[in-house]
Amino acid sequence: MLDVNNLVDGNQGLVNRRIYVDREIYEQELEQIFARVWCFLGHEPQIPNPGDFVASYIGEDPVLLVRDSRGKIGAFLNTCRHRGMRVCRADAGNAAAFTCTYHGWTYGNDGKLVGVPGYKEYYYEELDMEQWGLVPVAQVDSYQGMILGTFDPSAPPLLEYLGDIAWYLDFLIHRREEGIEVVGGVSKWIMPCNWKFAADNFIGDNYHIPVTHISATKLGFSGTLRRRAFQVNPMDGHGIISRLIDAEEPGSFMSTLFPEMAAYQEEVQVAMEKHLGDRAKQIIPIVGTVFPNLSFEAFTFRVWHRAARTRPKYGSWCYIDKAAPPEIKKQMHLFHQRRFGPAGTFEQDDGENWNMTTASSMGRVSRRYEFNYQLALGHEGTHEDFPGVVADGPSEHSARGFYRRWASLMKAENWTERINALQQ
Numbered sequence: 323m324l325d326v327n328n329l330v331d332g333n334q335g336l337v338n339r340r341i342y343v344d345r346e347i348y349e350q351e352l353e354q355i356f357a358r359v360w361c362f363l364g365h366e367p368q369i370p371n372p373g374d375f376v377a378s379y380i381g382e383d384p385v386l387l388v389r390d391s392r393g394k395i396g397a398f399l400n401t402c403r404h405r406g407m408r409v410c411r412a413d414a415g416n417a418a419a420f421t422c423t424y425h426g427w428t429y430g431n432d433g434k435l436v437g438v439p440g441y442k443e444y445y446y447e448e449l450d451m452e453q454w455g456l457v458p459v460a461q462v463d464s465y466q467g468m469i470l471g472t473f474d475p476s477a478p479p480l481l482e483y484l485g486d487i488a489w490y491l492d493f494l495i496h497r498r499e500e501g502i503e504v505v506g507g508v509s510k511w512i513m514p515c516n517w518k519f520a521a522d523n524f525i526g527d528n529y530h531i532p533v534t535h536i537s538a539t540k541l542g543f544s545g546t547l548r549r550r551a552f553q554v555n556p557m558d559g560h561g562i563i564s565r566l567i568d569a570e571e572p573g574s575f576m577s578t579l580f581p582e583m584a585a586y587q588e589e590v591q592v593a594m595e596k597h598l599g600d601r602a603k604q605i606i607p608i609v610g611t612v613f614p615n616l617s618f619e620a621f622t623f624r625v626w627h628r629a630a631r632t633r634p635k636y637g638s639w640c641y642i643d644k645a646a647p648p649e650i651k652k653q654m655h656l657f658h659q660r661r662f663g664p665a666g667t668f669e670q671d672d673g674e675n676w677n678m679t680t681a682s683s684m685g686r687v688s689r690r691y692e693f694n695y696q697l698a699l700g701h702e703g704t705h706e707d708f709p710g711v712v713a714d715g716p717s718e719h720s721a722r723g724f725y726r727r728w729a730s731l732m733k734a735e736n737w738t739e740r741i742n743a744l745q746q
C-alpha cells in the first residue's frame with residue numbers, strides 16, 4: 323500500500339498533485355475509501371412504491387437501490403453473479419424482478435436468485451440458488467430521506483459517521499417539518515476532472531466566489547446577504563459554509579431575480595425557527611460536503627458519482643421543501659438549472675476551474691509543485707453556539723480537514739484506525 327503521508331500534509335495545508343492524477347493512488351482510493359465509507363445512493367421519494375428502483379454507484383461499483391415488494395429498502399451490486407453482466411440497465415423504474423440479458427438468470431427485487439434457465443436440465447438442480455443472490459450493500463440507512471450505503475459491515479452507523487454535519491444539514495434538507503422533495507429529476511454529466519476538486523470546493527471554498535463567479539454575481543444570481551461566511555469543519559472530511567444572521571445587516575441569500583422565491587424564503591424562516599428552534603435565528607448553512615463525495619448547496623445536492631480518476635460522472639438534484647407551493651417549486655427548478663444545472667452559470671464557472679486544475683496536474687513538471695491550502699492557517703477556533711471547528715471569513719481549514727481525513731483513511735488498516743482518523 324502506498325504511503326500517502328509524504329503527499330498530503332493537512333496540518334500545513336500542502337497537497338501533492340499526484341493524488342489527483344496518479345493511477346495507483348486512484349486504485350487505493352477505491353479500496354480504502356469508496357469500498358468502506360458511507361456513500362449517497364438515492365433519495366427516499368425517488369423510490370416511494372414497492373418495486374421502485376434507481377441505479378447508482380459507490381466508487382466504480384454499480385449499485386441498484388431498490389424498494390422490494392414488501393416495501394423494504396435494500397441495495398445490491400448491479401452485476402450478475404453468473405458472469406458479471408449488469409442485471410439492470412435502466413436508470414430508474416419499477417420491477418418485481420431483474421433478468422440478466424446475458425444468459426437469463428433472474429433475481430427478485432430483494433436480491434434473491436429466483437430463476438436460472440436450464441436449472442434442471444443443465445445444472446442438474448445442483449446449483450445452490452441461496453448462495454448466488456445479488457451481493458448486498460452491507461449497510462443501508464437514511465438521514466432525512468437521504469439514503470446512503472456502505473460495503474463495509476464494520477463501518478460505524480450512519481449517524482455516527484455523519485457526526486455534527488447532520489446538525490447543519492437539517493437547515494438544508496429538513497428546515498420544514500415535511501422535509502424536502504426533489505423536483506425535475508436527476509441531471510447527469512461527465513466532466514474531465516478529479517472528484518476531489520469538486521468535493522473540496524463545496525466543503526468550504528468561498529474564497530473563489532468574488533473571482534470565479536463575478537459575472538454570475540453581477541447578473542444577480544447571488545443574494546444580497548453580504549455577511550462574512552462562517553466556515554465549519556464539524557469533523558475532518560465534512561464541512562459546510564454558513565452565514566451568520568445579523569439583524570442589523572439584513573439581506574437574503576436568495577437572488578433578487580426571483581422575488582417570489584425571496585418572499586417565500588422569508589415565510590420559511592418563520593417555519594424554520596419553529597421547527598429547528600433558536601439555532602435558526604443565528605445561522606444559514608449554505609454549501610457543504612459530506613465525505614467523500616456528496617455535496618450540497620441550498621436547493622441542490624450532488625454526487626461526484628463514479629470516481630473515475632479524471633472523469634467522474636456527476637449526478638445533480640434540485641430540491642425544495644415538500645410543503646412549498648407548486649409555483650415556487652417550478653421557479654426553484656428554473657433557478658437551479660440557471661445556476662447549478664449542467665449549463666448553469668455557477669456550474670460552468672466551477673467546471674472550468676476543476677478541468678484545468680486536473681489537466682495541469684498531469685504535466686510532468688507541474689506535478690512536482692504542490693498545491694497551497696494555507697488560507698487562514700492557524701486562525702480557526704470554536705463558537706459557543708455551533709458545533710465544530712470554525713473560521714470567520716475565507717479559510718481553507720475545512721479543505722485541510724478533508725485532506726487529513728482522506729490521508730488517514732488511505733492508510734488505515736481497519737475501522738478502529740479509521741474511526742480514530744475521523745475523530746482527529
Ligand code: FES
Nearest residue numbers: 402404405422425
Ligand atoms: S452473466 Fe448473467 S446470466 Fe450469465
Ligand SMILES: [Fe+2]
Nearest residue numbers: 534535668672
Ligand atoms: Fe463555485
